[in-house]
């Protein structure tokens with residue numbers, strides 16, 4: 001369930017230029033560094049174009065802060081088009097904020113009401129320690145990838161295209177799982193801080209395709225074990241991860257991971 | 271020096287996914303018991319002869335009764351162990367929550383309260399066993415000794431009169447309320463658990479998810495109605 005908000009300014013369909021400027025108040029988690037105590041601070045934004053992206057709004061606020069000689073709000077970002085998985089802010093308690101299937105960088109100010117107070121927090125999980133303000137360390141996800149995010153290939157001359165036939169359905173499912181951008185919003189949204197959606201997506205992406213078969217079961221086992229070692233919680237089939245995922249990865253990847261984990265035991269690959 | 275790694279089966283049983291599978295399998299076994307128990311209870315509607323004979327049959331076959339009881343107890347213990355140990359780890363995994371504790375979108379009340387409903391059910395099971403199995407007079411609110419309820423058989427033997435015990439037991443409004451609350455919470459617990467267990471077992475794909483969610487709710491209602499029918503029959507005077 002996503003809380004519907006009255007949109008600020010005019011609707012998205014309005015020709016550019018015909019919008020009402022808006023202002024919001026930000027309640028931002030500020031934390032100087034890892035293991036430092038954090039606190040909320042409140043900032044008034046300057047006048048905003050509702051068609052600004054959320055990150056552009058933060059840029060504007062930061063410019064203002066810098067002008068005042070204050071420390072700007074630290075937040076992670078890179079591509080700003082929803083493909084790299086670098087951004088990640090919990091907006092009003094929801095990782096990546098309002099709107100299904102969008103990363104923080106794909107959120108626009110028109111999603112919010114004029115004058116609204118917006119709460120900004122870092123992704124919360126023990127495995128994601130805060131580096132500064134809204135930036136968390138997500139290298140736990142990288143270490144999970146290191147344990148199984150690879151396949152065996154025969155090095156040498158390039159194989160002919162389409163030598164391995166893959167059923168359309170399998171290809172579709174694998175491509176869907178491959179869309180995961182490793183942002184960690186699933187773990188941030190989960191009340192148990194479980195990264196099962198991420199691990200499931202990675203295990204599905206490689207484990208569904210013929211090229212990923214040699215390591216299919218050992219991969220599921222190794223990645224799931226690493227996930228636990230990193231301090232992520234267990235899945236209780238809440239579905240909060242699915243709601244937050246910018247790539248709308250389906251809960252079934254977790255089911256598939258569970259199955260392959262059990263099969264790994266039975267096949268002696270655990 | 272590297273510590274010796276435990277055997278795969280041990281690592282599996284203590285892993286997060288392994289414990290979820292243990293929870294699912296024991297939950298499934300306990301649910302099957304609930305179904306059989308409900309069907310057994312419903313013999314009350316056939317008459318006193320049927321249910322008393324059934325109860326006598328169960329209680330006179332000790333070599334079946336005790337293995338079954340021990341098996342169920344084992345399932346219950348494993349179910350609770352996996353749930354509690356995972357819940358503690360889950361809490362550690364999320365030491366800081368979000369401002370104002372927002373309800374996470376996409377989750378259901380049943381899912382969020384599994385631990386609480388589970389603990390309440392455990393308490394109810396203890397009460398229920400004291401009420402009708404141990405037959406402790408202190409908890410039946412009728413001030414009667416259910417052990418004394420016997421039925422004489424034509425050939426001179428006696429057997430427990432379960433029919434009258436149930437009728438007397440559910441003549442007490444407090445007992446009915448506790449029973450309905452316990453069974454209600456149990457079925458609420460199942461409305462999430464019965465679908466989630468298939469996720470842990472790895473068969474809840476996109477085609478089955480919606481169906482399993484629906485079936486879980488239907489099945490939970492079926493159990494609730496089946497169990498609630500017993501006090502309802504007593505209160506309405508069907509069973510005297």
Ligand code: SF4
Nearest residue numbers: 180181183184186245
């Ligand atoms: S599964 Fe979704 S939410 Fe989780 S890391 Fe991948 S893209 Fe992000």
Ligand code: FES
Nearest residue numbers: 078080085087105
């Ligand atoms: S900045 Fe790359 S996904 Fe948002």
